[in-house]
Amino acid sequence: MSDLFDKFDPLIELRDGLLESGVTDPFGLVMERVESPTVAICNGKRTILLGTYNYMGMTFDPDVIAAGKQALDDFGSGTTGSRVLNGTYVGHKEVEQALKDFYAMDHAMVFSTGYQANLGIISTIAGKDDYIILDIDSHASIYDGCALGNAQIVPFRHNDVEALDKRLKRLPPEAGKLVVLEGVYSMLGDLAPLKEMVAVSKAAGAMVLVDEAHSMGFIGEHGRGVVELQGVIDDVDFIIGTFSKSVGTVGGFCVSNHPKFEILRLVCRPYVFTASLPPSVVATAATSIRKLMNSADKRAHLWENSKRLHAGLRQLGFTLGTEEPQSAIIAVIMPDLETGAAMWEALLNEGLYVNLARPPATPANMTLLRCSLCALHTEEQVGEILGMFAAAGRATGCIS
Amino acid sequence: MPDRQQTFAKVLEQVEPFNKKGIAVSDATRFAADLEWDSLTVLDFVANIEDEFDVIITMNMQAEIENVGQLVDALEKLTAGK
Numbered sequence: 001m002s003d004l005f006d007k008f009d010p011l012i013e014l015r016d017g018l019l020e021s022g023v024t025d026p027f028g029l030v031m032e033r034v035e036s037p038t039v040a041i042c043n044g045k046r047t048i049l050l051g052t053y054n055y056m057g058m059t060f061d062p063d064v065i066a067a068g069k070q071a072l073d074d075f076g077s078g079t080t081g082s083r084v085l086n087g088t089y090v091g092h093k094e095v096e097q098a099l100k101d102f103y104a105m106d107h108a109m110v111f112s113t114g115y116q117a118n119l120g121i122i123s124t125i126a127g128k129d130d131y132i133i134l135d136i137d138s139h140a141s142i143y144d145g146c147a148l149g150n151a152q153i154v155p156f157r158h159n160d161v162e163a164l165d166k167r168l169k170r171l172p173p174e175a176g177k178l179v180v181l182e183g184v185y186s187m188l189g190d191l192a193p194l195k196e197m198v199a200v201s202k203a204a205g206a207m208v209l210v211d212e213a214h215s216m217g218f219i220g221e222h223g224r225g226v227v228e229l230q231g232v233i234d235d236v237d238f239i240i241g242t243f244s245k246s247v248g249t250v251g252g253f254c255v256s257n258h259p260k261f262e263i264l265r266l267v268c269r270p271y272v273f274t275a276s277l278p279p280s281v282v283a284t285a286a287t288s289i290r291k292l293m294n295s296a297d298k299r300a301h302l303w304e305n306s307k308r309l310h311a312g313l314r315q316l317g318f319t320l321g322t323e324e325p326q327s328a329i330i331a332v333i334m335p336d337l338e339t340g341a342a343m344w345e346a347l348l349n350e351g352l353y354v355n356l357a358r359p360p361a362t363p364a365n366m367t368l369l370r371c372s373l374c375a376l377h378t379e380e381q382v383g384e385i386l387g388m389f390a391a392a393g394r395a396t397g398c399i400s
Numbered sequence: 401m402p403d404r405q406q407t408f409a410k411v412l413e414q415v416e417p418f419n420k421k422g423i424a425v426s427d428a429t430r431f432a433a434d435l436e437w438d439s440l441t442v443l444d445f446v447a448n449i450e451d452e453f454d455v456i457i458t459m460n461m462q463a464e465i466e467n468v469g470q471l472v473d474a475l476e477k478l479t480a481g482k
Contacts, residue, residue, distance in 0.1 A: 131458075136443055146459075153459035157447060170456045364440060 023341045024348065026356040036060055037248075037376050042353065048381055048388075050371045051355035055328045056217045056298055057376030058248030058288045068249075071283035078278045083110075084265060087276030095286040099255055102289050103224055103239065107261040110253045110282070112274050114213055114242025115141040117252030120270035121209065121238060122180065123149035130176035133167055133201075135159065137187070137363045139211065142180055148270075151178070158185070158363065161196045168204035177206035183226030184214035187362050187370070188321030189329030191219075195230040202235060209238040217246030217292040218299055218328055218375075243285045246292060251277050251285055298375040302328055305373045305382055312386040313371075317399040321368065331357075332369040332389075339398065340367035346392035352385060407479075408472050414448050415468065427469030434467075453479055 019025060033041040037057035038049050058064055071091055081087035092110060099108035111117040122145030126132045130151045134142060137158040146153045154171070156163040164179070171177060179201040181192050194210065201208045212225030220228030223246070227233040237258060243251035254264075265271060277285075303325075310325035313332060321331030334340035337358055344356040347369070355370040362368055377385075393399035408427070415425055418441050423434060431437050437445065446457055449471070455478040457465075465471050 154456055155443065155459060157443070163447065166451070167456060170450075170454065360439075365438075 018337070018341055021338065021341075024345045026341055026344050029348075029353065034059075037374050038378075038381060040353070042348070045351055047348070048352050048377075048385060050373065050377075050385055051353050052374065053214070053245035053372055054248060054374050055214075055302065055372065056246040056248070056292060056295060057374045058246065058291070061248070061288065061291065063291065064248065064284045064287045067287040068280040068284040071279040075279035077280070079276045081275060082272055083276045084272050089276075089279055089282070091279045091282040091286065092276060095251075095282040095289070096253075098286040098289040099241075099253055102222075102293055103233075103255045105239075105255040106257045106259075108253055108255045109261070109264060109268075109271065110251055110277065111271055112252070112277055113250060114240070114244060114252035115144075116270040116274065117240050117242070117254055118142050118145045118211065119148055120145070120268040121240060121254045121264070122146060122178070123270070124264060124268040125207075125238075126151035126176070126178045130178065131171050132178050132180060133164065133171075133206065134180040135182065135185075135192070137185055138180060138182065139186065139213075140361070142182075142211065159190070159192055161193055161200060164197055165200040165204075168200060168206060171204075173205070177201075177204065179206045179208045181208065181210050182214075183210055183212040183219065184327040184329065186214050186329060187357060187366075187368060188331045189214075189325075189327045189370075190322050191226050191229075191326045193230075194226055194232050194236075198227075198232040198235050207237040208235070209240060210236050211240040213240070213242045213245055214327060214329065216241045217295065218302055223292055223295065223299060243281070243288075247285050247288045249281050249284045249288065251281060295375075302373060302375040305375070305377050306330065308379075308382050309371065309373060309385065312382075313389060316386070316390050316393060318389070318393065328373045330371045330373070332371065334367040334369060334398070337367045339396065340369060342396045343369060343392055343398055346395050347388055350388035350392050352388045352392075404472060404476060407475050408468075410452060411449065411468060411472055411475070414445060414452060418445055425468060427472065428467055430467045432466070449475070455479060 031040040031042055037054045037059050040047050040049055075089055079087040096108040096110055118141035126149055128150045131154055132146055132151045133154045135158055136155045154167050156167050181197055184191055198208050210227055215225040217223040219226055227236050238254055238256045241253050243249045306325040306328055310330050319333040340356055347354055357368040357370050359365045412425055450457055453475055465474055
């Protein structure tokens with residue numbers, strides 16, 4: 001008789017080996033208190049947060065919190081039902097209206113998480129004889145959306161316009177095609193060449209879906225994402241996003257101008273067969289989204305932070321994921337998992353939290369220390385962060 | 401040379417740059433178990449095969465292909481009538 005867990009043995013061994021070396025478990029951190037979007041208490045120690053997706057620092061916004069408290073009082077703690085049955089409250093309609101206003105689009109559909117938004121939209125709109133053409137470095141939720149559906153899946157090399165174009169041209173002209181792209185790729189923090197990619201996709205008669213999870217609120221004049229920055233927002237068919245990054249709570253969405261979009265509410269299983277978001281969550285999301293529309297100053301400050309951290313880390317001698325800062329994510333490339341874990345721990349001891357990312361989540365089997373900045377990181381904090389990287393880098397031998 | 405043999409020879413040419421252990425490749429050679437390719441190597445290899453034969457090998461098809469012989473057979477079908 002075989003144990004179904006035997007398949008996990010290689011990972012268990014890898015993990016045990018790492019922990020036996022005495023390093024703190026990088027995937028077991030607990031935040032005991034959270035003081036602000038940029039500071040928490042971890043292991044009793046004040047820790048600067050440089051590994052959250054709280055890009056716009058909305059989690060402690062007084063208006064956002066007040067809206068959530070009011071909704072708890074007025075509507076209770078949860079809906080206990082599906083959006084299509086008893087789970088749509090006025091707050092769910094209000095947050096969908098906020099999204100339509102934010103993106104200036106006709107339709108918005110809110111899911112319980114961003115993961116479910118990709119799962120639902122991708123698996124539902126691409127059927128058995130349709131093709132999904134996707135970047136090989138796509139997020140797990142995109143791959144899982146493909147796996148949940150039964151379309152034909154065609155991957156192409158990361159950010160390679162020619163590879164995409166070639167594959168589109170080899171597909172049957174009459175077949176339904178969905179090209180799935182991301183505005184910001186979250187591991188290295190690099191942008192997609194959406195302008196070129198959307199153009200070749202449209203020329204091939206494909207619909208285009210862009211996941212803007214890591215750009216919403218920050219990139220583009222109105223914070224609508226890389227599609228806005230590169231001037232192709234009117235040419236994409238679907239934008240997927242999340243409330244768990246810049247918006248500062250949890251939830252996912254799809255916005256679109258497709259005239260038949262609303263039918264998805266009846267046929268999209270990850271939308272129908274799960275409970276809707278709690279009233280307090282949609283209230284905080286709606287308030288946050290409306291405030292993000294007028295956050296040009298915060299966007300400008302976040303860019304300053306990103307540029308300064310990128311330049312500073314490079315000057316210290318670290319290898320970074322992108323030549324220039326392209327987003328609020330700056331990935332520091334580590335030579336291997338052991339060094340990465342040691343550096344991660346040294347930073348934590350200094351009082352800095354970053355994300356340790358390892359295969360299979362990373363491209364090209366890289367180990368990364370992923371830094372994600374917040375608009376509320378002060379200039380002083382960015383200076384402190386660079387000091388911590390210098391000390392930890394020297395202590396672990398990552399830099400000289 | 402018969403068609404299948406030609407296809408096999410072309411596939412072999414594409415395998416060689418990734419044949420790090422220099423093993424003898426036959427129809428029965430398995431990509432994961434024998435050539436020990438990881439998913440990134442598979443991606444590079446498939447992209448090269450797609451360009452060489454001007455075809456698309458979807459991930460759905462890749463899931464069914466474990467060895468060189470199966471790939472050659474799949475390519476024979478994909479290029480039939482071209």
